[in-house]
Amino acid sequence: MVYRVIIYSGSEDFYARLSWETMVLKQEKDPAFVKFTGIEKRFGKVVAVKKMDLEIPEGSLVTLLGPSGCGKTTLLRMLAGLESPTFGDIHIKGKRINDTPIHKRNLGMIFQNYALFPHKTISDNVAFGLKYRNVAKSVIKQRVENALETVRLPGVGDRMPSQLSGGQQQRIALARAIVIEPDVLLMDEPLSALDENLREDMRREIDNLQQAIGVTTIFVTHDQREALSMSDKVVVMKDGFIQQQGTPEEVYNNSTNHFVADFLGHSNFLNAIVNKKQGDLLSVRLEDESHGLAVPAAAFNKGDKVEMVIRAQKFNLGYRADHVPEQGENVFFGKIVDRSYMGGEVSYFVELDNGLVLHAINFVKRSPYRRGDEVAMTVAPEHCRLLKV
Amino acid sequence: MKDKSWKPWVLLSPSLTAIFFLLVIPICFVIVYSFWLRAPSGADIPAFQFGNYAKFFDDFFYPSILLSTLRVAFETVILCLVFGYIPAYFFYKTRSRFKPFLMLLVMLPFWISFIIRTLSWINILGDSGLINHLLLKFHVISSPLAMLYNEGAVIMGLLQYLLPFMILNIYVSLDGIDKSLTEAAKSLGCTEWQAFKEVTLPLSLPGVSAGCLLVFVLTCGTYLPPMILGGPGNEMIANLIFKRIIGTLDWPFGSAISVLLMVLLMVIVYTYNRYMGINQIFKTLSNES
Secondary structure, eight states, rough: EEEEEEEEEEEEHHHHHHHHHHHTTEEEEEEEEEEEEEEEEEEEEEEEEEEEEEEEEEEEEEEEESSSSSHHEEEEEEETTOOOOOEEEEEEEEEEEEOOOOGGEEEEEEEOOEEEEEEHHHHHHHHHHHHHTTTTTTHHHHHHHHHHHHTTTTTTTTTGGGOOOEEEEEEHHHHHHHOOOSEEEEEETTTTOOOOOOHHHHHHHHHHHHHHHHHHHEEESSHHHHHHHSSEEEEETTTEEEEEEEOHHHHTTOOOOOOHHSSSSSSEEEEEEEEEETTTTTEEEETTTTEEEEEEESSSOOTEEEEEEEEEOOOOEEEEOOOOOOOOOOEEEEEEEEEESSSSSSEEEETTTTTTTEEEEEEEOOOOOOOOEEEEEEOOOEEEEEOOO | OOOOOOOOHHHHHHHHHHHHIIIIIIHHHHHHHTOOEEOSSSOOOOOOOOOHHEEEEEEETTHHHHHHHHHHHHHHHHHHHHHHHHHHHHHOOOOTTTTHHHHHEEEEEEEGOHHHHHHHHHHHTTTHHHHHHHHTTTTSSSSHHHHHHHHHHHHHHHHHHHHHHHHHHHHHHHHHHHHHHHHHHHTOOOOHHHHHHIIIIHHHHHHHEEEEEEEHHHHOOOOOHHHHOOOOOOHHHHHHIIIIIEEEIIHHHHHHHHHHHHHHHHHHHHHHHHHHOOHHHHHHHHHHH
């Protein structure tokens, strides 16, 4: 850990002195608090995680997101010490922990099915980790009470896990994991056993708790909404590889490949060929010989085959008859073939004149259109991205 | 709405009928017989008197057999527990593809007659049996070891008969334990052994407790191993009953001993349930899932 000493000079001001005193040992966050280098895991012939490098900053909440079998859980289990890597190193706080047994790693783990000990009371469950850290009994009692208060379940200490609801059990699991003040908190799909509404509450709870105690957290999920809503950094994985990592906004708005663009949200993909440069944008020729403008995600040359990605939410719909062409705007004409009302918004499938079907999502207020309507779909070039094919 | 709560009982009725006619009624007969008188001529005279029960407690010979039966049963339970937990735990932990085959091996003895299995120990433990033969051949010993016709041989016979019951009971219990529980324990600072003590062992107790009870009850009622592998002093209570009823045709006294054994076992099962709380543990576990 690096400590940065900040000294306020020349001021006799009381407040400046106070801040000097409180900030003198201001910690600088370690950008590679957890570090995977060249990590690989094989189960027999199956390669679950392939030559992966990943750094997780101190105090951040990082989500490993991907479909099942992408290696996200394996990566987490290797960090936890439940699996050992075939190749590569894992460092926590700069210390290599490959050969450190799980019980000495000081990690908090949250499981999908809560994994509370059914034969122990809630207090004993929460106190479990402290007991094995030789904490004095009186201290344990206090810390267990504090932990239960932190997860907003004070006074349930004497009950058995089976007497609590699923959401409550998961909060106890959270208390049990944070009470040991772990270096890293690991969560393996902690919300997937809960029902929809509860999941939302619990997600916010975890988010707030993580912010409050500032513990470095790795969260494994296949649910993009969870990943996007609570992470400082999202790591999108597929087939044992990292597809893209970045802030939720980066991976969502600036997806760098087809998989990420397709996996997150609803995207339309149009094949195109690069034509020429127009300022920061590229002009491309689409399959139906029409032209489009888009932001290139990489350097392209004239004639390159590319894929134009447009998020379903970025389209503006209007009646075809009312359409007024505007300079530098991409426009697609077609007929609505399917419409589904989804509460806050309406989802349309529009069949273009060349047979291609595009997906558009509009807010209900701006959506008077019905199935069979002829529409013009416009989208600004900055919302269209060109990806390598 | 019609009350349809009787419907499940239809499914139970064949087995209930069988149990009633083949178990409850014969037991009633035995209870009735236990009060009858036996004439010196050997004839059974219907009566209601407690002479047969008094006879059992008159002579310390009979209660002593009952006590030694309980002792042997207790020893068998302990041995079964030790030798049964280990393979059951192995089955729980192993990821081997031979697991189904190995499980089949546990059941294999059930395919061979109990008598044959018990008799085969004579060929292994006897004076000219396998072990003595090999030891003599390699000059480890000069005269055969007396391994047969003693309590050790009886317990050995009981063990091979009852071990599968113990293994399967414990295994079923272990198999129901969520593996992430041990992982959670280890992540909180337990070594493998501590995690076993804290989590796996306590959660497997319902199986252990059911297995122990089953082995105990079965041992108390068994008479073949002591008859085939035991010596004159190794008689168990069931042998006594067998001798009274089949040997001397003394139905009233044999029945009285049977009733005493049954009552004793019922008391033991009841107390065991009460204090080991199998039902309680089962309840907690079933709520869990």
